[in-house]
Amino acid sequence: MESPATGRALFSSALAALLLLGGGCAVGGRDGEKASPEPRPELAEKAAPLDPALVPTKPSGTGNGSGATATTTTPRAATGGLATTTSAPAGGATTTAAPSGSGAPPGVRSLATVEDGTGDAGIGTPAYGDFVAIAFGETDDGKDLQVIVDVAAAFPSPLGDREVIGVGVDIFRTSPSGSGESDYQLFADGGADGWRAFLQTPDGFVEYPGTFSMGGARLVFQVPWASVGGRRGFTTAAFADWSDAAQTLTRDGQDAAPNLGTRRVGLPGGAS
């Protein structure tokens, strides 16, 4: 493909520069040559049942985040009903750099947790579309990044016929401030036919290089550090998009953690 080499607006130049920079990063995936601009099915990882070691020790949606503001959410059972939100202000988010071992699954060091108040995903959004916390850790051998996404109620299985949930965790490398495009993204695509995880890199989608599991109100991504630009600190932001087009009036909702901007995830020992 030829370069356009045309006098583009600054917008295009900036985007191109950003991508070129991103392209300079380490590219993940077991098989780099399989990178694709489109998420071919063989690149995705189907959800596996959650490892018992990763099952939360206390129920989600009960305020396990110290940073949650005073919102009250009443999720309807695990089959995924609508959340009843009784407080107006959207939940705040905090980042905590958890000490090693605090709340982290066995064999994993906790790096940081972005906590998100519940009841802030929009009116009518089910509680399973509402973040509680995003926890970042690394395996004790230092090889893998683990990202645990907790929501306020268990995901129904299966989701509705035209119900879709997308959960994305953006990882910024070339822009420490988290502006512009993320360099890497872990993305879980949930629909009536199940869940799949994708890893998008500066080269596009690559074969998902790790494990993806889910159970109850939790999704867990685990990928090698090498697949997301190496073992070093990063800036992150997560989003959850939920919608259901089965009704005459399509309903949708969005949540973000943090609610605004991004958060920094550092590594012990200053590997940043």
Added chain:
Amino acid sequence: MKKIRLAALAGVGMLGAAVFAGAGTAGPGFMNKYPSESPTQDCGDPADNNTITYNGPLKMWPPNHKLQNVSMTATDGSGDATTLTVTVTPTDAEGGDGGPNHDPDYTPGDLTDSGTPSSTVDFWLRSERSGKGDGRTYTINWVASFDNGNTECSSEQAPNEPFVVLVPHDMRGGAGWK
């Protein structure tokens, strides 16, 4: 626009030659009936091999708010000079833009390249849509000249038409790969 959108939807929903026998009603000017590959339109007599090709997916999934690089190329079959101008227009229900972490949504303005014997315009489309509607469409209008400027075509002149990229609400109806 209707023709290629129909082709895209049909192709996504039902893979296979049988489907594209139906999608063959996409009309004149289309050499490639497989929408996930590079659809091509002819400018003028197909024998002249003056073509306009969209390089990228006609359906974007998942809606993960990521920008995707796509391009269009005008190629002159005789090796003469070409020009190509592309304009992207999104259509979507309210909402679903992913917030300021996921802006802008596409490359705005008129995007132009010229070259001999081909011109390529790179641009960006964001894979996202509002949850409220049936999905987002990016309508890609174009104007191209061939034969050193002596032949001109545009998406506004039948049988040519814009390329339409869809970010669907969901994968109901089948995307084949799910």
